[in-house]
Amino acid sequence: MQTEKLITPIAHAFPVGSVAWGVINGMQVVTRFVGSDEEEARKEFLGIADASFLGKFGVKGRNAAQWLQDQGIVVPEQPNSWAGNADGSLVLRLGGSEFLIENAPGGNLCEKLLKADAKPAGVYLVPHVEASFVLSGNAVQELFAEVCSIDLTRAALGVQEVVMTQFAGVSVVLMHQDLEGEARYRVWCDSSYGPYLWEVMAGIANEHSGGPIGIGNYFSAYK
Amino acid sequence: MPLRLLKYALSKDYPGTRFFKAHETPKKSYDVVIIGGGGHGLAAAYYLAKEHGITNVAVLEKGYIGGGNTGRNTTIVRSNYLTPEGVKFYDASVKIYEGLSEELDLNLFYSTRGHFTLAHTESAMRTMRWRAEVNKHVGVESYVVGPEEISKACPQLDMSCSGQAPILGALYHAPGSVARHDGVAWGYARGADRLGVEIFQNTEVLGIDVQGGKVAGVKTSKGYIATTKVLSAVAGFTPRICEMVGLDTPIVIHPLQACVTEPMKPWLDTILVSGSLHVYVSQSSRGELVMGSSLDPYEVHSTRSTLDFVEGLTSHMLDMFPFLSNIKVVRQWAGMADMTPDFAPIMGKTPIEGFYLDAGWGTWGFKATPISGKTMAETIARDHAPDLIHSFRLSRFEDYELTGEKGAASVGH
Amino acid sequence: MSARLARQKGEWVNRASTIKFSFEGKEFSGFEGDSITSALWASGEQVLGRSFKYHRPRGILSLANHDINVMVTDGMDTNIRGDVVPVAAGMALAAVNTDGGVKKDRSRLIDSISPLLPVGFYYKAFHTPKKMFPFWENIIRKAAGLGVVNFNYPRILKRKLHAHCDVLVIGGGATGLSAAYEAGKSGLRVVLVDENAQLGGSLGFDWGGSQESANLLQELLAKLESLPNVSLIAGAYAAGYYPDHLIPVVTREGITKVRAGSVIMASGAFEQPPVFRNNDIPGVMLGSAAQRLLHRYSVKPFSNGVVFTANDYGYRVAQDLLEAGIKLAAVVDLRSDAKDGPLAAQLARRGVKTIAGSCIYEVQANADKTGVKSVTVTEYDEKTNEALTRDKVTLECDGVAMCAGWAPAANLLYQAGTAMRYDYGVHQFVPNRLPAGIFAAGRVNGVYELAQKVQDGARAAAQALLHIGLDVPELPSVQPSTRAQSHAYPIVPHPKGKNFVDFDEDIQVKDFINAAKEGFDNIELMKRFTTVGMGPSQGKHSNMNAIRILARVRGVPVEQIGTTTSRPFFHPTPIGHLGGRGFHPHRLTPLHDVNHKLGAVFTDVGAWKRAAYYKVAGLGVADTVLAEVEAVRTKAGIIDSSSFGKIEVHGPDAALFLERFFTGNYIPQAVGSSRYTMLLDESGVVVDDGLAHCLAEDLFYLSSGTSNAAAVYREMQRWQQIWQLDIGLVNVTGAYAAINVAGPLARQVLSGLVNISLDDSALPAQSIRETEIAGVPVRLIRVAFVSDSTYELHIPTPQAAFVWERVMGAGQALGLKPFGTDAQRLLRLEMGHAMPGIDTDGLTNPYEISAEHAISLDKPDFIGKRSLQIIAKRPVKKTLVAFELDAGYAGEMPFECNLVIRQGEIEGRVTSIAYSRTIGRVIGFAYVAPEHSALGSRFQIRADSGALVNATVVSSQFLAMQK
Amino acid sequence: MKLLTCPVNGTRPLSEFVFGGECRVPPAADCSDKVWADYVHNRHGAPGIKQEWWYHAPSGTWFIAERNTLTDQVIRTFLKGQEGKQ
Structure with missing residues (x-):
């Protein structure tokens, strides 16, 4: 990967000047929005971070599940559920026969899969360049209550459920994950809606004393 | 204060008499049976009696007169359509409307306010010009205006629409009016009643007797009525009536919703429509803002209300009029609209002899009330549709000769 | 006083906090927790508003959010409901519906000419002579309406917000609290x-002289706290x-849309006024209003009153009034x-006489009509519902509490589709x-005793859980x-009327009788003719009496009259709440950011923001666009086309899928080649077009315009569901950016960047x-949309900016310039490309745009084929032609959608038109009659002013005309 | 807002769906012009239980809903071809 070729799809929504830019996985991203104390405080209330730089890989088709299994990937059994691979990467089953795989922080599973042998019949590559978010905090349900009309409380979400719904009028994929000792929600949306959705969610986060924070607050690999 | 009102003060007993008689039991037969006691059915009855001397007519209304879309619409009358045949037809309606209060001797509050169809996009501007040019050609006063003229007519309008959809211009239609919708039904009912037409409320049509491809009678909740001519002038129920004679039409029923605010002192003098924001609004003579939006997106045969309708509509109202935040919506309601694929009505004869259709009025029925009544009366009386409604015939679909009103709706998508 | x-x-008021405000220019004070009305009433102010039609003075009716005549403005907001809106410091209030102030309202004269204004009077006059109507209309419009809208209101x-719960309980009185507790025990x-500022419903104010209610309230709240x-x-x-148990709950802060598993309606009942002459004079109020004043705000409703009752509840009110030290006449x-009942006996012990079998026949107002002076009491014949006026008794008093019964607050029950019966x-x-x-519980069910309400609430909760x-x-x-x-007919006739049924709209008993006389004897027709229930309180205090009167007029039982339909909203709801933060x-x-830096001015194309043109200092928009065009024609231009629809069709049946979906041929299509695609609907109308690029035998890459991309992909998915071919569809619109480099130097710009040959042969x-x-x-x-020499680069989205910079760098020395959608439209016109949506409309078939070349009718099937076979048999009605205006034309410029006129009739219209500097002419597309579509045919376009402009049909190869 | 149950994604508000019209089977291509025109333009528009196409936009799922168009009650939803399956 050469640096500076990739820019996070959310870039347009980030403020100019006050934030610290950096490069993660070859993608230009904001690594810090405010001072680290303030970011930690925001995270308590309602933190939102850009995780778009995590490599993604997708396949669909009637033989997609089998092929992934052949590659040693853990395949979630149920439609609309997710599983974690040993290396921390995520495997989301989107409906019945489509899969989204996202690298673990620092991982490179997706690059490997992309280079894997020619796909057999019934396995079709799906390019993924979504904008991707991490959300957490005490007020996260209040954000959901404003942007989404379905019940996303932990009680309502099954443990490993993947939800395809709409946030503020935009289609998203959502899942919930307890990681590094805290409850986090992951959200993906089409990259062209990334800046818009960031602005909406970061705006609501601000109203709840939260706001944008660097990804290092969530993944210690990027501290 | 007009002297006409003096009689109410001077007479001991209230001098009002029934607008229409309370008929209970229909006769055994009529020359013509009209299904539907809304504006269209009553107008057809009135013109049958008045212009064609056919007075042995029964109007059958399932509920109460004017209780369907006549009493549910947002009362806008205009003729700024797109196709020449559409413009001519609605213009003829406007012309009748202008003298209708006097003709029926009932104040319909026909109020000419001017009508702006706002354009927020270049493609909408193209359509406005298209309509303006066709209107002008037919002799209807419509033209494309710029933002300044809109601001002058409605200085309260936020021309940027809160930055969401800046207004580039509008189609201005001078004859655009509003009227008291109930009054139109009552006026025609009274007029028809006085000429001998019999109006039956709470009378439901249960079936239509067709023998050898010809209408023979109507089965109703009040017994069988023999007749050779039946006009279906219902809205929302056309497919059910057509089912009785075994006829499929392109009509699909979609709810159309509206809502109204608390009264306020008059400030909005014009009628405003925004296709992009899906809003049409005028201020009633009572001071309420009467507002509507686009059709519900799928088929439902009921007049239920939805919250998303009123949420969307009010959100766009605020884009246009930011100062209305604390003005309150009192009531929302819905009507059932007969939608056709080309957004034009279906009028005239059908493959069943003696079965006439006045249908497919979608969202444009109220404004056509007088002319539809007049042309359907002629169609029934002569068993031949006048040229004015030739383009609206049912057979146009089989002939792939649709009318282009929807053409405009999808221009520049 | x-x-x-x-x-x-x-009590709800906080006496530690005094609120100062003004009303109609006069200073007042109240306490925190007061409503505007209670604060004014406490200060002895009784005329709080004027009525809608007759401008009669009005005071308190319900204190329950339907005192429509007490609407005030604070100069900023309007139609503020005094009975429920809390008073706030510094408010400068005035009644909304007056001409010259609430005391001296000049419009009060209307009351004295009211005989001229019978029910529906406006239908009966003002329309002849026709030319006078606008004059009268203006007067009527101004008289109607309530508050004045403030155009500066923020x-x-x-x-x-959205919320989800298992059980929603509506109403926080004894029944609702009991239901919530019972349901809550499930965990x-x-x-x-509850709409009130505090919970408890009538437990909070209907004491009936004892502490039972207050104690029960404390007990229920304590249980719920656990x-x-x-x-x-x-x-x-x-x-x-709304369907599927969606209930918007409105607070001052906003709306929460609650989705519930089940709903308990414990919404109680609205007290209904008895109807008698002058029942609207300030000081005459509902018994529940008197109790609310007493126990919520600690304000005396009057000091020497009469209770006019038709039920046992009136005696509870009387007890409360006495407890508060109010005299009862x-x-x-x-x-x-x-x-001889026990209730009357109880009162007798406290020295209050009960006049049974009697009615208040009329109220006499004091001299300035601001309050009650006395009431006239007569015997009442319950059989004929007439006042027997032979023995009139006059009682001096300064107020009346009215207790005639209730109507269930069943609005939401009706909206949910509940069938009701009259009990x-x-x-x-x-x-x-x-x-x-x-589930319904409590007063809506006709259950009134406290213990039974608690029981009914619990019962409903159990059912809700089940x-x-x-x-x-x-x-x-x-x-x-x-x-x-409730009394079956609490209506006292009076020859002089002013016995109000609907206080919102000033509708008297005779209005109903007269409406029926004119044939409006169906409840819905009556509603529409009299406007009963159509005011802001939506009939909360008037519909039931209207039904009773109509039943009486028609001589039928009440249930045969039925009720009018209930529609949202329960209370009028602000537009800012409903519209909310959208x-x-x-x-x-x-x-986007790259474009922005280059000076792009953006335009909306569907949901996308696209660059329309790139601003150049000192250059007008038209010239800017022409300069962008010129760069493409003479050197090279670059445009961001990322919003284009992009779809991949994978799999062995990919070509077959295209065969069926589009009009053209794709079996076989050479790998590495691109073909035109046209999509029809089943009726043969042109929907969209684009290109199919064959990347491999089993992989097609489709590109199309911006606006239809999502809909076309959706349709593909649907047909695939039906056809079940061996393919995979992938929408890659967001995954790939697209950049077009166009113009004679385009190849040169790119040749150094790619390692393949860009020669025409390669x-x-x-x-x-x-x-x-x-x-x-x-x-x-390699496409040819805006120029013969155009290269479209499809790049993974995150790298798009990087590649754009590389291309710009490579083109800098060659004069490469960015161009926007405005230039693109002119460029494609110069290229002679018609565009669906611009040059077609919702009914255009392929024959009308001479697209036979794109249609393979010999294929087994494709969407729209069967319709095309029918259409092909019919004469073509219009033909899209390319045209030019005469060389050097300098007259009025026609616009798109100006009409083509021949012999005074409409022949067609212009769909595209622009001045092309490249060609030195005005060129365009227009529909003309097929018989006038031959090259060289002349036609006329009518410009906006009416001027006819000559045009000539030419080949769509406009660039070939370039001099 | 009304709820609809996508057979794959579960119960969602109507705003997440696109209505795709009634499921109708076209007549054979060798039918008469009249029969085809009837198929293209006419509908049996009377209320009743109909099978309709619905599309869940966030997931791109087409499915069929059996709905009473009079009451707007959805009786069941299923993926095309899986009508009998649970």
Whole structure:
């Protein structure tokens, strides 16, 4: 990967000047929005971070599940559920026969899969360049209550459920994950809606004393 | 204060008499049976009696007169359509409307306010010009205006629409009016009643007797009525009536919703429509803002209300009029609209002899009330549709000769 | 004179905090917790507003959010409801519907000419002569309406939230609290909402002289406190019922859209006024209003009053009034059997006489009509419902409490589809058949006794839990009260009228009788003709009496009259709440910031923001666009086309899928080549067009315009469901950015960046190659949309900006310039490309745009084929032609959609037109009659002014005309 | 807002769906012009239980809903071809 070729799809929504830019996985991203104390405080209330730089890989088709299994990937059994691979990467089953795989922080599973042998019949590559978010905090349900009309409380979400719904009028994929000792929600949306959705969610986060924070607050690999 | 009102003060007993008689039991037969006691059915009855001397007519209304879309619409009358045949037809309606209060001797509050169809996009501007040019050609006063003229007519309008959809211009239609919708039904009912037409409320049509491809009678909740001519002038129920004679039409029923605010002192003098924001609004003579939006997106045969309708509509109202935040919506309601694929009505004869259709009025029925009544009366009386409604015939679909009103709706998508 | 009582238990006002405000220019003070009305009433102010039609002075009616005549403005906001809106410091209030102030309202004269204005008067005059109508209309419009709208009122967008619960309880009185407790014991999510500032409903004000209610309230609240899963929300009204148990709950802060598993309607009942002459004089109020004043605000409703009752409730009110130290001149009871009852005896012990079998025949106002002077009491014949006026008794008093009965607050029950029946025991409508998941309890069921309300609430809760699948025992049903809580006909006729049924709209008894006389004797017609129930309180205090009067007029039982339809909203709801903070999603291309830096002015194309043109200092828009065009024609231009639709069709049946979906041929299509695609609908109308690029035998890459991309992909998915071919569809619109480099130097710009040959032989028109630019994978397509020499680069989105910079760098020395959608439209016109949506409309078939070349009718099938076979047999009605205006034309420029006119008739219209500097002419597309479509045919375009402009049909190869 | 249950994604508000019209089977291509025109333009528009196409936009799922168009009650939903399966 050469640096500076990739820019996070959310870039347009980030403020100019006050934030610290950096490069993660070859993608230009904001690594810090405010001072680290303030970011930690925001995270308590309602933190939102850009995780778009995590490599993604997708396949669909009637033989997609089998092929992934052949590659040693853990395949979630149920439609609309997710599983974690040993290396921390995520495997989301989107409906019945489509899969989204996202690298673990620092991982490179997706690059490997992309280079894997020619796909057999019934396995079709799906390019993924979504904008991707991490959300957490005490007020996260209040954000959901404003942007989404379905019940996303932990009680309502099954443990490993993947939800395809709409946030503020935009289609998203959502899942919930307890990681590094805290409850986090992951959200993906089409990259062209990334800046818009960031602005909406970061705006609501601000109203709840939260706001944008660097990804290092969530993944210690990027501290 | 007009002297006409003096009689109410001077007479001991209230001098009002029934607008229409309370008929209970229909006769055994009529020359013509009209299904539907809304504006269209009553107008057809009135013109049958008045212009064609056919007075042995029964109007059958399932509920109460004017209780369907006549009493549910947002009362806008205009003729700024797109196709020449559409413009001519609605213009003829406007012309009748202008003298209708006097003709029926009932104040319909026909109020000419001017009508702006706002354009927020270049493609909408193209359509406005298209309509303006066709209107002008037919002799209807419509033209494309710029933002300044809109601001002058409605200085309260936020021309940027809160930055969401800046207004580039509008189609201005001078004859655009509003009227008291109930009054139109009552006026025609009274007029028809006085000429001998019999109006039956709470009378439901249960079936239509067709023998050898010809209408023979109507089965109703009040017994069988023999007749050779039946006009279906219902809205929302056309497919059910057509089912009785075994006829499929392109009509699909979609709810159309509206809502109204608390009264306020008059400030909005014009009628405003925004296709992009899906809003049409005028201020009633009572001071309420009467507002509507686009059709519900799928088929439902009921007049239920939805919250998303009123949420969307009010959100766009605020884009246009930011100062209305604390003005309150009192009531929302819905009507059932007969939608056709080309957004034009279906009028005239059908493959069943003696079965006439006045249908497919979608969202444009109220404004056509007088002319539809007049042309359907002629169609029934002569068993031949006048040229004015030739383009609206049912057979146009089989002939792939649709009318282009929807053409405009999808221009520049 | 202060009407404030000494501090009492449970009062809502905070005496530690005094609020100063003004009303109609006069200074007042109240306490925090006061409503505007209670603060004014406490200060002795009784004329708080003027009525809608006759401008009669009005005071308190209900104190329950339907005192429509007491609407005030604070100069900023309008139509503020004094009876429920809290008074705030510094408010400068005035009544809304007056001409010259509430005291000296000049419009009060209308009251004296009211005989001229019978029901529906406006239908009967003003329309002849026709030319006078606008004059009268102007007067009527100004007289109607309530408050004046403030055009400077700020745009306030409230947050709108979604919430989910298992059981929603509407109403926080004894019944609702009991229901919430019973449901809450399950541990499920229970939400209770109540519109009042504090919970308790009538427990908080209907004391009947004892502490029973207050104690029960404390007890219920304490029990509920122990259940953390129950949320009790005061100051929140359920605004309506929508399918699948969606209930918007409105507070001052905004709307919460609650989705409930089941709903308990414990919404209580509205007290209904008896109808008698001058029942609207300030000081005449509902008994419940008097109790609210007493116990919520500690304000005396009057000091020497009369209770006019038709039920036992009136005696509770009388007891409360006496407890507060108010003198009672008498209790007048419509019921003749009330005379010797225990309630009358109780009052007698306190020195208050009960005049049974009697009515208040009329109220006399004091000299300045600001209050009550006395009432006239006569005997009342319950059989004929007439006042027997031979013996009139006049009682001096300064106020009347009216207790004639109730109407269920069943609005949401009706909206949910509940069938109601009239119960002749309790004399009200009660639910007969409830929809699934909806449960009614308490007064809406006709249950009035405290203990029974508690029981009914618990019963409904058990049913609600059963409905959502809990295994709980059913509780015994509770029957409606057998003693009438409402009078069957509390209407006192009076020859002089002014006995109001609807206070919103000033509708008197005779208005109903007269309306019926004119044939409006159906409840809905009557409503429309009289406007009863159409005011802002939506009939809360008037519909029931209207039904009773109509039943009487027609001589039929009440249930035969039926009720009018109930629609949302329960209370009028602000536009700023409903509209709320809206979402306006929009899409940005990955090159948005790059475009912005280059001076792009953006335009909306569907949800996308696209660059329309790139601003150049000192140059007008038209010239800017022409300069962008010129760069493409003479050197090279670059455009961000990332919003184009892009779809991949994978799999062995990919070509077959295209065959069936589009009109053209794709079996076989050479790998590396591109072909035109046209999509029709089943009726043969042109929907969209684009290109199919063959990347491999089993992989097609489709590109199309921006606007239809999502819909076309959706349709593909649907047809695939039907056809079940061996393919995979992938929408890659967001995954790939697209950049077009066009113009004679385009090849030169790119040749140094890619490692493949761009020669015509290696990369002919309509072909595609996969290559790289600076290590970034790129799909390179040779298209000819804006220029013969155009290369389209499809790049993974995150690398788009990187590649754009590389291309710009390579083109800098060659004069490469960015161009926007405005230039693109002119460029494609110069190229002679018609565009669906611009040059077609919703009915255009391919023959009308001479697209036969794109149609393979010899294929087995494709969408729209069968219709085309029919259309092909019919004469073509119009033909799209390319045209030019005469060389050097300098007259009025026609616009798109100006008409083509021949011999005074419409022949067609212009669909595209522009001045092309490249060609030196005005060129365009237009529809003309097929017989006039031959090259060289002349036609005329009518410009906006009416001027006819000559045009000539030419070949669409406009560039060939270039001099 | 009304709820609809996508057979794959579960119960969602109607705003997440696009209505795709009634499921109708076209007549054979060799039918008469009249029969085809009838198929293209006419509908049996009377209320009743109909099978309709619905699309869940966030997931791109087409499915069929059996709905009473009079009451707007959805009786069941299923993926095309899986009508009988649970």
